[in-house]
Structure formats: C-alpha cells, structure tokens
Amino acid sequence: MTYIVYGAAGSGSAPVEAALTLIGAPYRVIEAVTWEGEAERDKVAPVNPMRQIPALVTPEGETITESAAILIWLAEQHPEAALGPDPGDPGRAQFLRWMTFIPASIYSMYWIRDAPARLGGDDPEAQATILARTAERIADCWAKMESQIVPDRFLLGPEPTVLDLYVAVASRWTPHRKRFHVVAPRMGAVMRRVDALPELQDFWAERFPFAGNYVS
Known part of the structure; x- marks a missing residue:
C-alpha cells in the first residue's frame, strides 16, 4: 500500500x-x-x-x-x-490557522516569482520590481506570523507537526533563511531543530540539502 x-x-x-x-x-x-x-x-x-x-x-x-x-x-x-492536533484538540484552531496562512499569504507569491512575466510582461524593470516586492511581502508575512505565535520546542508544542515541516521548507525559499532568521528569530530557532531531527537527516540530504542560501 x-x-x-x-x-x-x-x-x-x-x-x-x-x-x-x-x-x-x-x-x-x-x-x-x-x-x-x-x-x-x-x-x-x-x-x-x-x-x-x-x-x-x-x-x-x-x-x-x-x-x-x-x-x-x-x-x-x-x-x-502525532503530526497534528486532532479535531477537538484545543490547539486545532491555531494549527489550521497557520496551515492555511502559509499557502494563502506566502506560497502563493511563488507562482508570481517563478515567472514574473506573468504579471510584468516583457519589461525587465517591471519584472525586477515584482521580484523585489514579492520578496518583501514574504518576509513581512513571516514577521507577522512571528508576532502572533509563541513557539515551544516546536511551533505548536513540544513535538513537531506538519506545520513545522511546512515552514522548514518554505523558509528556505527566497528571501531565504538568512532573512527569515532576522524577521522571525524565534521561529528560526525552531526551524534549526526541524533541520536537525535525526529521523530526517537522510531525507534532507537527498531532497533538500543544506547549502548556499537555504540555511544559515
């Protein structure tokens, strides 16, 4: 199966x-x-x-x-x-809140960033402006999430959930972890724990290696 x-x-x-x-x-x-x-x-x-x-x-x-x-x-x-709170769990509301915030506010920016000509046409200056502004929008969204969440060892408690995995990956994309750690330092500390999970070391090495801008 x-x-x-x-x-x-x-x-x-x-x-x-x-x-x-x-x-x-x-x-x-x-x-x-x-x-x-x-x-x-x-x-x-x-x-x-x-x-x-x-x-x-x-x-x-x-x-x-x-x-x-x-x-x-x-x-x-x-x-x-145990990768997410069950329906009826007191932590369920915030889990759903942030699981939908990421695609709505952050992930959606990459449809634009992957091909800025979709909105900027063939104008290089317009495309550059789109890339700069979407990077700022992403950083601002991480900062807003940081201001509304009080992490434990992981984002929602002492054990990791799929929210931690989602943020661990998305925070490596532009504007990359270096900026992420500036605007969301408490969440950044959590992401370093997710990066270091022993169960995922072989997985990260194969599917999203720690290199270049992706970590700091």
Missing part, C-alpha cells in the same frame, strides 16, 4: 515527503520539475489539471492536491505519528 507523490527536490512536495518519512509510510516520487517546462508539467496533468506539484495519490487511488490539504490529511490519517 504505497503512496505516490508527484514532486521535485526542494519543492512544495518536500514537506509532504518529509511527513511520509516521519510517518513511516511507503511512498515513491514521480519527479516532475514543473518550473523547467511543459514536458515536466505534463507529467502531472493526469492527476492535477493545474499541472502543479505536489499531488498525492493515496493507496486507494484517490488524488489530493494542495500541499496544506495533503499535510493536514496525512496527519489525520496517521494519528499514531
């Missing part, structure tokens, strides 16, 4: 793959580097008409898209892994 993940190294599929690793569920990845062209996007078309990653095909053959939805669903399906 194997999960199938449509994804790519260092992409939005990384937290899904990390969650499955912590759960201990068997999975395989169909690599689809969608930002590299139509042929790569076409690999995802059979399961996601948006031709975007990640997409998860369950052992029962159901397709789930949208990284937050996948992560929340996995946490619910595998309560033994």
Whole structure:
C-alpha cells in the first residue's frame, strides 16, 4: 500500500515527503520539475489539471492536491505519528490557522516569482520590481506570523507537526533563511531543530540539502 507523490527536490512536495518519512509510510516520487517546462508539467496533468506539484495519490487511488490539504490529511490519517492536533484538540484552531496562512499569504507569491512575466510582461524593470516586492511581502508575512505565535520546542508544542515541516521548507525559499532568521528569530530557532531531527537527516540530504542560501 504505497503512496505516490508527484514532486521535485526542494519543492512544495518536500514537506509532504518529509511527513511520509516521519510517518513511516511507503511512498515513491514521480519527479516532475514543473518550473523547467511543459514536458515536466505534463507529467502531472493526469492527476492535477493545474499541472502543479505536489499531488498525492493515496493507496486507494484517490488524488489530493494542495500541499496544506495533503499535510493536514496525512496527519489525520496517521494519528499514531502525532503530526497534528486532532479535531477537538484545543490547539486545532491555531494549527489550521497557520496551515492555511502559509499557502494563502506566502506560497502563493511563488507562482508570481517563478515567472514574473506573468504579471510584468516583457519589461525587465517591471519584472525586477515584482521580484523585489514579492520578496518583501514574504518576509513581512513571516514577521507577522512571528508576532502572533509563541513557539515551544516546536511551533505548536513540544513535538513537531506538519506545520513545522511546512515552514522548514518554505523558509528556505527566497528571501531565504538568512532573512527569515532576522524577521522571525524565534521561529528560526525552531526551524534549526526541524533541520536537525535525526529521523530526517537522510531525507534532507537527498531532497533538500543544506547549502548556499537555504540555511544559515
């Protein structure tokens, strides 16, 4: 009973793959580097008409898209892994709040950043402005989250959840961890703990290596 993940190294599929690793569920990845062209996007078309990653095909053959939805669903399906508060748990509201804040306010910026010509046309100056302003928007969103959350050892308590995995990956993208640690230092300390989880060391090394701008 194997999960199938449509994804790519260092992409939005990384937290899904990390969650499955912590759960201990068997999975395989169909690599689809969608930002590299139509042929790569076409690999995802059979399961996601948006031709975007990640997409998860369950052992029962159901397709789930949208990284937050996948992560929340996995946490619910595998309560033994304790990767999210159960419905009715006092921490559930904040868990859902931040799990939806990230795609709505931060992840959505990368659709623009990946191809600034979508909004800026062929004007190089307009594209440069879009890249600069979206980077500032992302940093500001991390700062707002930092101002509203009081981490324990992990973001929501003493043990990691899929929210920690989601932030650990997204915070490596532009404007990268160096800026993230400036605007969200308490969350940054948590992300260093997520980076160092022994259960994920081989996974990070293979799917999102610590290098360059991705960590600090």
